[in-house]
Amino acid sequence: MTAVLRTEALTKRFGRTEALRGVTFEVPEGAIYALVGANGAGKTTLIKLLMNIFLPTEGRAEVLGTASKHLAGRALNRIGYVSENQEHPEWMTVRQVLSYLRPFYPKWDRALEAYLVEQFNLPLGRKLRQLSRGMRMKTAMVAALAFRPSLLVLDEPFSGLDPLVRDELIEGLLDRAQETTIFLSSHDLAEIESFSTHVGFLEQGRLLFSEELPALSERFREVTVTLETPAEVRQMPPEWLGYEQSKEVARFVHSRWLGAESMADLKTVFPAARNLTAEPMTLRSIFLAIARSRRGERAARPIAAETEERSRA
Amino acid sequence: MRQVVHIFAKDVRQHWPEILASLAVLTLYGWTAAYRPRARLNPEFDLRRLEFILMLLAPVSWWVMMTRVIQSESLVGHVQWWVTKPYEWGKLLAAKVVFAALFVVLPVMLLQAWLLKTAGFNPTAHLGGLGTNLALLVGAVLIPLAALAAVTSNFARMSLTSLVVLVVVVLGAVAIRYVQSGRYATDWPQYLAFALMLALAATAVVLQYARRREWRSRGLLISALVLWLAGVLVSATTNAIARTYPADAPKLSVKLTPTNPLLAYAAAIRPHWVNLYLLLSMSGVPEGRGVVVQAIQPTVIAADGRQWQGEWQPLGGQRFIGRYAYGNVRILVNREFYDAVRSEPVTLRLRLAAINVEGTPTVRMQMPGHNFAVSGFGNCSPVLDPMGRGYLWLNCRSAMWKPQLTWVTAQWSDTPCDKGGPDTTGVTGDAWVGELFPEPGAAGLNPVIDVPVRLSNPPVPPKSLTAGQTAVFIAGAPPRYLCAGTPLTFTAYRPTGRTQYSATLTDIRLPVEWDENHPRRQ
Numbered sequence: 001m002t003a004v005l006r007t008e009a010l011t012k013r014f015g016r017t018e019a020l021r022g023v024t025f026e027v028p029e030g031a032i033y034a035l036v037g038a039n040g041a042g043k044t045t046l047i048k049l050l051m052n053i054f055l056p057t058e059g060r061a062e063v064l065g066t067a068s069k070h071l072a073g074r075a076l077n078r079i080g081y082v083s084e085n086q087e088h089p090e091w092m093t094v095r096q097v098l099s100y101l102r103p104f105y106p107k108w109d110r111a112l113e114a115y116l117v118e119q120f121n122l123p124l125g126r127k128l129r130q131l132s133r134g135m136r137m138k139t140a141m142v143a144a145l146a147f148r149p150s151l152l153v154l155d156e157p158f159s160g161l162d163p164l165v166r167d168e169l170i171e172g173l174l175d176r177a178q179e180t181t182i183f184l185s186s187h188d189l190a191e192i193e194s195f196s197t198h199v200g201f202l203e204q205g206r207l208l209f210s211e212e213l214p215a216l217s218e219r220f221r222e223v224t225v226t227l228e229t230p231a232e233v234r235q236m237p238p239e240w241l242g243y244e245q246s247k248e249v250a251r252f253v254h255s256r257w258l259g260a261e262s263m264a265d266l267k268t269v270f271p272a273a274r275n276l277t278a279e280p281m282t283l284r285s286i287f288l289a290i291a292r293s294r295r296g297e298r299a300a301r302p303i304a305a306e307t308e309e310r311s312r313a
Numbered sequence: 314m315r316q317v318v319h320i321f322a323k324d325v326r327q328h329w330p331e332i333l334a335s336l337a338v339l340t341l342y343g344w345t346a347a348y349r350p351r352a353r354l355n356p357e358f359d360l361r362r363l364e365f366i367l368m369l370l371a372p373v374s375w376w377v378m379m380t381r382v383i384q385s386e387s388l389v390g391h392v393q394w395w396v397t398k399p400y401e402w403g404k405l406l407a408a409k410v411v412f413a414a415l416f417v418v419l420p421v422m423l424l425q426a427w428l429l430k431t432a433g434f435n436p437t438a439h440l441g442g443l444g445t446n447l448a449l450l451v452g453a454v455l456i457p458l459a460a461l462a463a464v465t466s467n468f469a470r471m472s473l474t475s476l477v478v479l480v481v482v483v484l485g486a487v488a489i490r491y492v493q494s495g496r497y498a499t500d501w502p503q504y505l506a507f508a509l510m511l512a513l514a515a516t517a518v519v520l521q522y523a524r525r526r527e528w529r530s531r532g533l534l535i536s537a538l539v540l541w542l543a544g545v546l547v548s549a550t551t552n553a554i555a556r557t558y559p560a561d562a563p564k565l566s567v568k569l570t571p572t573n574p575l576l577a578y579a580a581a582i583r584p585h586w587v588n589l590y591l592l593l594s595m596s597g598v599p600e601g602r603g604v605v606v607q608a609i610q611p612t613v614i615a616a617d618g619r620q621w622q623g624e625w626q627p628l629g630g631q632r633f634i635g636r637y638a639y640g641n642v643r644i645l646v647n648r649e650f651y652d653a654v655r656s657e658p659v660t661l662r663l664r665l666a667a668i669n670v671e672g673t674p675t676v677r678m679q680m681p682g683h684n685f686a687v688s689g690f691g692n693c694s695p696v697l698d699p700m701g702r703g704y705l706w707l708n709c710r711s712a713m714w715k716p717q718l719t720w721v722t723a724q725w726s727d728t729p730c731d732k733g734g735p736d737t738t739g740v741t742g743d744a745w746v747g748e749l750f751p752e753p754g755a756a757g758l759n760p761v762i763d764v765p766v767r768l769s770n771p772p773v774p775p776k777s778l779t780a781g782q783t784a785v786f787i788a789g790a791p792p793r794y795l796c797a798g799t800p801l802t803f804t805a806y807r808p809t810g811r812t813q814y815s816a817t818l819t820d821i822r823l824p825v826e827w828d829e830n831h832p833r834r835q
Contacts, residue, residue: 053391055526073401081397088394089385091327103319104399 004029004151004181005050009059012045018205019045022059025200025210027183034192034213035185036287037202043185044085046202047155050183051081064151077105080144080180082137083155090129094122094139098146105147113146119172134165141169145176152176154184158191170195193283201287203294213283220286221257221278225250228272241293253289254278316401320408324382331378332416338374342367343424346759347431368758372454375417379455380462380471382412389466389527396525406522413455418447425760432761433684433692434712439760442713446760452511460514463521464531478538485542492546501553506544513537554608554625558666560813567597567604569663569816572639577824579655585648589824594639601672603634603806604814605749608666611644613651613659613823621650625666630749634670634720634806637745651823661818668749670718670806680704680723682797690716690747690803691764695795698772702729703794707766709746714762716747717805721766723795730796739793742768749808768795 005027012020020042027033035043048054050061052071061068066075089097094117102108117124120138128136137157144152152173158166173182174195186192192199193213200210209216223240227248236243243252250270254262257278266276281289325332345364386395386405425443426436436443461478465471517533520526571577572594580588598604606628614620623645631640644663676687682704684694691711695704703726709716722743726735744766772793 048391051397053396074399076397077399079397083392085392086394086397087392096326100319100323101398103315 002029003027003062004031005033005061005063005183007046007050007059007061010046010049010056010061011058012042012049012054013057020049021205023202023205023207024059025207027181027198029181031198032177032182032196033184033198033200034196035183035200035202036187036189036192036283037185038187038291040204041202042205043187043202044083044155045205047083047153047183047185051079051153077107077147078150080147080149080152081155082140082144082153082157084137084157084159085155086140088128088136088140091127093125093127094131095124097128097139097143098124101143101146108147110146112148113142116142116145116172120168134161137161138165138169141172145172145180148176149180152180152182152184154182156185156187158186158188166191189284189287190282199283201290203291208290208294216286217280217283219255219257220281220289221254221262222281222285222289223250223252223254223266224275224277224279225266225270225273226275227270228274231270231272233269241289248274253281253286253293255290316404317407317411320386320400320405321411324385324408324412327385328378328382331374331381335371335374335378335416336420338367338370339420339424342371342758343428346428346761371758375454376458376475377468378416379413379458380468383409383459383462384465384467384471387466388463388521388525402522406519409459413451413459417455418450421450421758422447424758428759428761429712432710432712433686434761439712442760446713456511456514456518460517460530460534460537463518464527464534481538481542485545489542489545501548503541503545503548506541506547509544510537510541513540554610554666554813558607558811558813565597565599565602565604565669565814567595567633567665567814567816569593569595569818571818571821578827579651579824580827581648582645587646587648587651587826589644589646589651591642591644591824592639593642593818595633596638598633598635598638600635602809603632603638603670603672604665605668605670605808606631606633606640606642606665607668609642609644610664610666611646612662612664613646613654614662615654615659616657619650619654621647623647625664628665632718632745635672637720646823655823655825658820658822661821661823663816663818665814665816666811667814668811669809670749671809672720673805673807676803678801678803680795680797680799680801687803689805690719691762693766695797698794702731702792703734703796704730705772705795706768707795709764709766711747711762711764713760714751716764717751717807718745718747718749720745720802720804720806721768722802723768723799725768725770725772725793726796726799727792728794729792730794734794735796735799740770742770742793744768747805749806 003026006025008024010020010023011018023042023046035046037043045054049056050063050068050071052068055069063071064075064078071079089100092100098113098117102110102113120142122135122138122142123131126135128139131139141157154173158169161169170191177195184192196213198211199213199216201208211219227250230247233243233245233250239254239256241253241255243250245251254266256262263276263278266278267273270276342364345360345367349360349364386400387393422443425446429436429439461474462471465474513533514537517530517537520533521530570593572592577589577591580590582588595604607630608625609628610623610625612620612622626643626645628642631642633640644661673689676690678685678687680695682695684692686692687709691709693707693709696706696708697703698705707721720743722741724735724737725739725742727739728734728736746764746766770793
């Protein structure tokens with residue numbers, strides 16, 4: 001499968017602040033790639049580098065086969081972009097925005113535009129400055145979808161929207177997912193878990209991992225070990241995150257779960273285990289575990305290194 | 314092309330109030346500029362002030378309009394809507410250029426053509442001048458404006474930046490004027506620096522549209538400003554006299570003589586310098602030719618051999634032509650040396666950087682009692698005195714350029730025009746008008762340049778007076794009139810070459826300082 005987006009050691013510094021540090025990843029065609037991370041993790045910077053709004057300090061990025069720093073003009077008529085902090089031509093009505101943008105895109109689909117306007121219930125005659133934030137985002141979404149883009153880049157598109165508008169936007173987005181690769185950033189994990197196919201996790205400018213969502217879910221397990229007698233683990237494997245132990249119960253997150261093989265390993269480590277369970281985790285739980293473990297400066301580096309190795313492979 | 318038109322149409326829809334305001338200012342300016350010449354003698358209807366205000370308002374309206382148009386697709390920042398849309402930078406820039414051409418350049422061109430036509434000139438005969446004027450408008454106004462708008466993110470920042478640039482330019486000009494004080498300035502470095510500044514500003518605009526790297530573009534603009542200031546500074550401090558005014562074999566052998574020592578005086582201008590004003594006459598200039606002195610280098614030699622030599626000093630084009638081969642020459646001398654030799658005879662050696670001029674065939678005519686054209690000069694109207702007894706002066710107009718340096722003569726009539734004038738007993742009146750090197754675009758917004766011809770020996774003081782004052786003066790002044798039929802001559806002088814002359818004034822006394830005891834006051 002060809003990569004729609006590809007970065008290599010992408011780095012961005014603003015003065016002395018390193019906003020992105022050597023980010024390498026790929027987004028395959030047809031994916032819904034969710035870039036997640038806390039506020040200030042570098043998501044927006046990464047997106048702006050991809051869209052040639054910023055220039056990279058080091059490294060490179062490719063978008064639809066074009067080097068991001070050359071992304072301009074006609075190269076943008078296959079890319080839709082919506083951002084929560086984008087300025088809009090507020091003096092225009094919704095109708096004027098759409099009719100102004102139409103000639104820029106050779107593949108603009110008026111029927112799709114009409115469908116989306118109806119789906120999002122947009123007031124065509126109202127000026128953008130008179131619209132709510134949600135309505136403005138919907139307008140931007142129609143403008144980004146109506147030309148059937150090959151790639152849709154969304155920067156925190158649902159941030160601050162009420163659940164109804166959010167659901168409408170997601171629904172509109174998923175309708176187009178068949179023909180469009182979607183790359184979006186969000187810090188709302190529950191929201192993206194429902195529809196993403198791939199996920200990347202940025203923390204303080206570093207990409208901790210980038211992989212398919214099912215593989216990620218498969219790789220992480222919340223392990224609970226009930227012991228016959230209290231025992232101490234002398235050497236903690238790096239893939240165990242957030243290890244906690246009360247007298248007879250040990251809990252941790254296993255970040256390289258390989259099914260029966262990992263279970264056998266655990267039985268070796270805990271020979272006196274009375275009960276040993278490994279439960280699948282939600283995306284939110286996985287991120288919380290990683291974030292907590294990063295705070296304790298454990299595990300993250302190997303995971304990131306492993307992720308990079310995988311993406312290189 | 315479609316994208317250019319599309320963006321242009323959007324800009325027109327978005328900025329129609331600014332367009333209307335700008336066109337309204339220009340239209341009103343055109344009306345006042347065209348109407349004023351007819352209304353100027355009526356104090357109730359003097360439109361000069363309104364015209365001046367509108368002349369300032371017009372560039373302000375362009376400044377507002379073009380800033381908003383350029384910044385509607387702001388080139389600075391990272392949240393602009395348009396940067397992620399398939400705009401092609403060349404087409405975006407072209408759309409802005411078309412906007413400026415249609416709503417600034419074209420209206421100015423039409424206005425100027427109309428003003429020329431209203432003033433009796435044929436616009437098609439002045440296409441070169443119109444083109445030069447518009448090129449200057451683009452170079453001196455639109456390119457700097459576009460460059461500033463392209464590197465600022467919004468109107469407030471643009472205003473602040475413009476203010477800072479203005480302050481830097483004014484402070485730089487003041488500082489350079491201080492450095493230049495008393496020195497002859499060479500023109501070409503500042504013209505070259507200005508041209509380079511414009512080229513850098515235009516490059517910054519293109520670079521900003523093509524790459525949106527605002528700090529590089531800002532760097533270019535700062536370099537442009539520094540370069541211009543440096544050019545003006547070099548211009549002020551470079552001694553290019555030897556190159557500009559060759560010292561070899563002057564065509565004339567001229568001699569300077571002090572004419573009236575009573576009219577000479579000295580004035581201290583700074584702690585260590587004193588200005589000497591000497592009335593000198595020049596001989597050796599044949600009829601029909603002349604010398605215009607641009608700079609002077611004085612050497613004062615005392616009787617005991619001590620001497621002081623000054624730098625080349627500007628003389629502002631002092632004319633020694635025909636019967637007017639005399640002039641008040643200002644020389645800056647070191648105060649200490651002046652004090653040491655002021656009471657003894659000295660030798661004053663002067664080197665003159667001069668332009669030789671030659672008169673063209675004189676246009677002779679009898680003055681009509683209505684508007685008339687003078688070939689190669691312009692259109693003139695005789696201005697009637699308030700009491701209707703004759704004409705007082707000529708209100709002439711030239712198109713696009715100031716007229717070539719011209720000597721105008723007429724014979725005043727002592728008899729009022731309605732009582733049989735003109736007669737042949739009156740004194741001669743004459744006037745120098747125009748410039749040796751008429752500057753392109755000296756017209757500014759109005760291509761019709763007023764050239765008042767106020768002849769010497771006038772019946773009233775030449776400055777404009779209120780109607781009441783004029784009546785009082787006329788009542789007490791010797792009656793002199795210009796009438797229909799008064800003989801007039803127009804002789805234009807053109808430069809023929811640059812050279813240096815030397816003149817030595819021996820055994821003269823430096824003039825005394827102007828004070829209560831100055832002989833002229835007594």
